Amino acid sequence: MPYIxxxxxxxxxxxxxxxxxxVVGVSFGIEPSEFLCLVGPxxxxxxxxxxxxxxxxxxxxxxVRIGGRVVTGQGLDRGVVFQDFAQLFPWRTALRNVAxxxxxxxxxxxxxxxxxxxxxxxxxxxxxxxxxxxxxxxxMQQRVAIARALAYxxxxxxxxxxxxxxxxxxxxxxxxxxxxxxRKTHKTVVYVTHNVAEAVFLADRxxxxxxxxxxxxxxxxxxxxxPRDPLSIEFLDCQKELLRHLVEPTPIGKDAPRNGGIx
Amino acid sequence: MxxxxxxxxxxxxxxxxxxxxGAYEGLARSGAFPSALLPTLxxxxxxxxxxxxxxxxxxxxxxxxxxVLVGLGLAVLVGVPxxxxxxxxxAVESFVLPLASALMPIPSLAWVPVFILWFGLGNATAIGIxxxxxxxxxxxNAWSGVRSVNPLWLRxxxxxxxxxxxxxxxxxIPGSSPFIIAGLRQAFMRxxxxxxxxxxxxxxxxxxxxxxxxxxxFLKADTMLASLAVIGLLxxxxxxxxxxxxxxxxxxxxxxxxxxxx
Ligand SMILES: Nc1ncnc2c1ncn2[C@@H]1O[C@H](COP(=O)(O)OP(=O)(O)OP(=O)(O)O)[C@@H](O)[C@H]1O
Ligand SMILES: [Mg+2]
Numbered sequence: 437m438p439y440i441x442x443x444x445x446x447x448x449x450x451x452x453x454x455x456x457x458x459v460v461g462v463s464f465g466i467e468p469s470e471f472l473c474l475v476g477p478x479x480x481x482x483x484x485x486x487x488x489x490x491x492x493x494x495x496x497x498x499x500v501r502i503g504g505r506v507v508t509g510q511g512l513d514r515g516v517v518f519q520d521f522a523q524l525f526p527w528r529t530a531l532r533n534v535a536x537x538x539x540x541x542x543x544x545x546x547x548x549x550x551x552x553x554x555x556x557x558x559x560x561x562x563x564x565x566x567x568x569x570x571x572x573x574x575x576m577q578q579r580v581a582i583a584r585a586l587a588y589x590x591x592x593x594x595x596x597x598x599x600x601x602x603x604x605x606x607x608x609x610x611x612x613x614x615x616x617x618x619r620k621t622h623k624t625v626v627y628v629t630h631n632v633a634e635a636v637f638l639a640d641r642x643x644x645x646x647x648x649x650x651x652x653x654x655x656x657x658x659x660x661x662x663p664r665d666p667l668s669i670e671f672l673d674c675q676k677e678l679l680r681h682l683v684e685p686t687p688i689g690k691d692a693p694r695n696g697g698i699x
Numbered sequence: 700m701x702x703x704x705x706x707x708x709x710x711x712x713x714x715x716x717x718x719x720x721g722a723y724e725g726l727a728r729s730g731a732f733p734s735a736l737l738p739t740l741x742x743x744x745x746x747x748x749x750x751x752x753x754x755x756x757x758x759x760x761x762x763x764x765x766x767v768l769v770g771l772g773l774a775v776l777v778g779v780p781x782x783x784x785x786x787x788x789x790a791v792e793s794f795v796l797p798l799a800s801a802l803m804p805i806p807s808l809a810w811v812p813v814f815i816l817w818f819g820l821g822n823a824t825a826i827g828i829x830x831x832x833x834x835x836x837x838x839x840n841a842w843s844g845v846r847s848v849n850p851l852w853l854r855x856x857x858x859x860x861x862x863x864x865x866x867x868x869x870x871x872i873p874g875s876s877p878f879i880i881a882g883l884r885q886a887f888m889r890x891x892x893x894x895x896x897x898x899x900x901x902x903x904x905x906x907x908x909x910x911x912x913x914x915x916x917f918l919k920a921d922t923m924l925a926s927l928a929v930i931g932l933l934x935x936x937x938x939x940x941x942x943x944x945x946x947x948x949x950x951x952x953x954x955x956x957x958x959x960x961x
Contacts, residue, residue: 516854522849525855526954
């Protein structure tokens with residue numbers, strides 16, 4: 437049975453000009469320790485879906501279950517990383533940002549700073565433990581955010597385009613780092629992106645969504661061995677296949693096709 | 700800012716002060732006004748030194764400062780939580796905002812006779828006036844501060860298990876600290892202005908405002924000017940060193956506001 441079950445989830449936003457659909461009737465499952473990428477055109481509802489899984493938004497209909505329990509709000513079983521660098525608390529050092537979740541759990545100071553330091557080591561930032569966020573580069577701030585989301589040991593990591601605002605070189609580094617962290621920690625990851633190469637590099641499985649209002653169009657398993665070489669023929673084939681699904685018009689009146697996986 | 704720029708801006712402030720002092724001294728020595736009404740700077744300085752030496756001026760200053768700090772403390776204790784609640788709860792906002800908008804434009808000095816009627820002469824009235832003067836800047840700045848808190852911080856805090864009390868103490872208050880510190884500065888200034896007026900009417904025996912009012916009876920212009928100088932200096936010192944230091948140790952250090960020039 438999947439660890440996370442998204443069942444017939446829809447969400448409509450109330451706006452001054454009426455209700456706007458965010459996502460419509462989306463269903464899928466995520467296995468324990470699976471790395472799942474959500475890709476789709478801008479505005480299709482990826483962030484909406486992630487925010488529902490995170491418990492920031494409640495679905496207008498349908499439900500999300502994690503480990504069999506229905507999600508009703510935010511919870512310590514999920515860590516969240518956003519796209520915006522400003523997500524860190526500017527008034528706390530990197531270390532104290534990372535320790536925040538443990539502080540909320542009531543872990544004593546020494547112990548939580550020790551754990552936070554280990555997390556910073558995991559993202560190679562132990563030297564900057566006592567720096568304030570505004571003295572860190574964008575990539576470093578995102579790494580702190582990842583360490584912070586992992587520190588209180590949630591089973592699930594939810595990430596919404598965490599590297600989209602970084603330059604290409606830094607982004608490559610960060611993807612490798614995240615891939616390593618994931619293999620070491622065995623988290624279940626839901627990762628939103630609209631970068632096809634990023635999805636192929638990171639994911640076990642990629643869900644492709646239709647343009648707004650988003651539904652699941654197809655899913656593709658990426659069966660390449662890790663660490664992946666973005667310049668290999670197989671990698672490029674995967675990328676092409678994914679791109680094809682992203683750009684092809686949605687067949688009308690048909691259910692989303694299931695792709696058995698490639699490569 | 701570079702060291703040479705700092706030195707230059709210091710130098711400019713000193714020149715401005717010297718020019719003003721020189722102009723005053725020229726006028727005082729010109730003989731156009733009786734020296735009892737327009738004492739020379741050395742005479743004012745002497746009154747100032749005498750007052751410091753025998754401790755009276757220090758005690759006056761301490762009384763005034765005490766009233767301001769107690770009043771400011773109360774205004775912070777009430778204004779910040781209420782402002783935060785206004786920013787978070789529509790019901791509190793729509794209840795408090797009209798009240799604040801109606802009360803704020805009334806000069807605090809206008810309340811002094813009313814407060815005397817209610818609380819009598821003395822500290823209670825002076826502190827009450829300070830609270831009145833300081834409350835609205837605190838309240839409104841805290842309210843703006845809460846609304847400026849990045850929603851991502853609230854989401855991040857909530858997803859890490861922070862309940863309402865932790866969100867308030869560890870996310871909302873530090874998140875709105877640039878506004879709260881700005882409010883503190885405004886509140887102190889307004890309190891400082893208000894307390895002198897309140898002391899003139901309501902204080903007995905101690906307080907810088909009271910000295911000025913009392914010295915008028917004896918035509919002691921030098922004492923009046925010396926007290927004015929103390930009022931100005933203390934206000935300046937607080938603004939510059941207390942609040943300046945607070946800002947440097949917090950919001951500037953955190954990169955939430957940039958350093959000012961000068
Ligand atoms: N706060 C909001 N209020 C009203 N409508 C919204 C809001 N947020 C999103 N929407 C609508 O919901 C749809 C899905 O938005 P969402 O942010 O989930 O898209 P996305 O797939 O994350 O896009 P992007 O790739 O650009 O981040 C959008 O078309 C938008 O019109
Ligand atoms: Mg988005």
